[in-house]
Amino acid sequence: MNIKHILIGLEIHIELKTQSKMFCGCSADHFGKKPNTQTCPVCLGLPGALPVPNKKAIDWTILTGLALNCHIPKVAKFDRKNYFYPDLVKGYQISQYDQPFCLNGWLEFIAHKENCKAKIRRVHQEEDTGKLVHEEINGEKCSLIDFNRSGVPLIEIVTEPDINSSDEAKKFLEKLQQIVRYLEVADADMEKGQMRCEPTVNLLIEDGGKDYYTPLVEIKNINSFRFVQRAIDYEIERQLKEFSENRIVKMPGNKTTRGWNEKKQGTVLQRTKEEASDYRYFPEPDIPPFIWSENDLNAFRKDFNRFEMPEQLEKRFVSTYSLKPEAAEILCREKRLADFYEKSVLLGLEKKITATEIANWLINRKESLSSLSPEEFIIKVGESKNYFSLTEEEIAALVEPILKENPKIVKDYLGGKTQVLGYLIGLVQKMAKGKADPRKVQEILKQKLA
Ligand code: ZN
Ligand code: MN
DSSP: OEEEEEEEEEEEEEEOOOSBOSSSSSBSOOTTOOTTSSOOTTTTTOTTOOOOOOHHHHHHHHHHHHHTTOBOOSEEOOEEEEOOOTTOTTSEEEEOSSSOSEEEEEEEEEETTEEEEEEEEEEEEEEOOOEEEEEEETTEEEEEEEOTTTTOEEEEEEEOSOBOSHHHHHHHHHHHHHHHHHTTSOOOOGGGTSEEEEEEEEEEEEETTEEEEOOEEEEEOOOSHHHHHHHHHHHHHHHHHHHHHHOOOOOTTOEEEEEEETTTTEEEEEEEOOOGGGGOOEEOTTSOOEEOOHHHHHHHHHHHHTOOOHHHHHHHHHHHHOOOHHHHHHHHSSHHHHHHHHHHHHHHHHTTOOHHHHHHHHHHSOOOOTTOOHHHHHHHHHHHHHHOOOOHHHHHHHHHHHHHHOHHHHHHHHTTOGGGHHHHHHHHHHHHTTOSOHHHHHHHHHHHHO
């Protein structure tokens, strides 16, 4: 018996960072706010309240769809997804069923140094639910509901099961996060719940010359990239074991939900999933369908074209600033760092600091840039450049005699007492009258000692 193929599909919810909620004027910025202070009759689902769609949220959903190479159908509509849960005030969620805003895209990403590609089934728009908080008050366990999150715009992205390992899943999510941050439509911080991922996992197992699919499992309750990986790896092992023990195979339309349990570091059965028809989807009667004209579709495309996506930016950094592709990739991981870099390069021109020098500084010094403006950063680089005037060869020339004159310390170091390195750096600096870059001194010392 062996695993022939691992099939992983991802369902991802991302909160858009619009000012207001999806169907009302309440603030959408709910994180850390006092419970139930950002609500109104619409997002509390009071009788008679009517939803008014947020144009920006729809534009951003389509923008994300375009970045994920999706087709934008001419007609789209909202539907009601009916289910009962205390955090869902209306008894239904306004979502999209058979006519979402974006269909059939794909996303390329790099995992285990190879180019991978996963098909995107759809990108649709919906509203977030309220949040249940479980607490103990006066010794009594109770559940409280905070509706500040109720009605916050979400995009849901669904992939085909084209992902084949937990590492690929993580890389896919990182790429997706990078894209929505580049588009400036979401912060997509998993720890804050702004990006939530539910992987579906099953296996194709070969046994005695025959192929079997294991039952499809959806994993919920994951709040970090690390746990996505762990939960998938756990689930692969669990399914293999379960199949070898009882040979249960996949049934069409059947899906089981398991929750990731951080304490147990495993997945735990939650429920056997209701099928799509259980949600009794029907068109949202309070919001007419969207019928895009040729002009509308062109405007969406034009809006998307204003953005420079990570790969384009990397290529431009390589050609404009003669950076190595690896350096450009690191600088472009975060849009903020890329912007900081470009501003610094411009400022560095006057001080004769090259684009490569600035790149090296940003990549090697893991300095916190949050407290530094590009102006301050360039002053710092300029100062240290003039100040640390010794070249690597000159430093090496100082290092060698010092090592020869201190055989005991060298022996200590080689014996594992690495803390003596500081003493050696001090000796070199004394000879260099402080004109040697301590980072370089340390590097050269380590090389020579090795
Ligand atoms: Zn509201
Ligand atoms: Mn959803």
